[in-house]
């Protein structure tokens with residue numbers, strides 16, 4: 001096992017002080033592969049010898065139960081904290097584990113959503129971890145904002161696909177991270193190309209989006225991932241491809257992305273900005289819309 005010495009800034013109020021690094025996997029855009037990247041990055045870091053957990057921060061559309069093939073219910077040993085589920089040697093928590101009916105919609109307003117997220121941090125017994133990966137929902141960043149106000153975050157991995165309609169939204173995510181002091185650790189370009197049975201490469205969604213986002217974020221392009229139907233098939237079957245088919249080219253890409261991410265985290269050191277704790281009663285709390293009085 002490799003030694004993880006770098007740690008995020010952990011304040012006295014931190015809900016998970018035993019977790020050395022928190023990495024958000026996010027994107028302004030839906031369906032670009034955030035959950036696929038989060039699950040496979042989790043497995044890749046675990047394969048590289050680290051203690052890893054994965055928190056499904058997508059309350060309305062949790063994917064982790066399906067992608068890890070887990071349907072059990074977390075239990076509590078002491079009646080207070082919840083034990084995360086464990087699969088393939090990594091710790092998992094998702095709202096999907098707590099729902100009576102996985103097909104039923106979660107009808108919660110913002111404050112409940114943020115309350116659930118906080119419980120996932122405070123009340124889940126994550127124990128000592130080198131990396132806690134968080135799979136974020138699509139959007140500019142309500143969830144990222146809440147998280148940034150609750151704990152020190154090592155940084156974010158931005159996921160994009162190559163085309164402009166995706167990158168337009170991802171720029172906004174990068175900008176939002178900058179505003180709330182979340183460092184961008186790197187960019188992953190997913191669905192970069194498809195190689196057909198004759199070996200011909202097709203750039204179905206154009207090219208250059210990942211590099212453009214990386215330039216904008218002043219962060220490295222951690223890697224590009226091919227479109228491969230087996231990525232989806234394994235995701236649906238509940239075993240991330242890095243675990244299911246380690247010789248697949250996409251699995252190798254994920255391992256390289258994980259190695260590069262570790263280099264970036266190491267190079268940055270542990271000296272990150274602490275969270276800006278918001279005591280105004282939660283996001284939006286007592287704040288007013290910036291309307292100028294006439």
Ligand SMILES: Nc1ncnc2c1ncn2[C@@H]1O[C@H](COP(=O)(O)OP(=O)(O)OP(=O)(O)O)[C@@H](O)[C@H]1O
Nearest residue numbers: 030031032033034035036138226227228231232235
């Ligand atoms: N490189 C790839 N090759 C083939 N299929 C892929 C690839 N990446 C993702 N997929 C598939 O695309 C679909 C969307 O991926 P995923 O759920 O990871 O996206 P997401 O960004 O998390 O979506 P959401 O915004 O809904 O949370 C899934 O069915 C997944 O298996």
Ligand SMILES: [Mg+2]
Nearest residue numbers: 034035058063
């Ligand atoms: Mg997702």
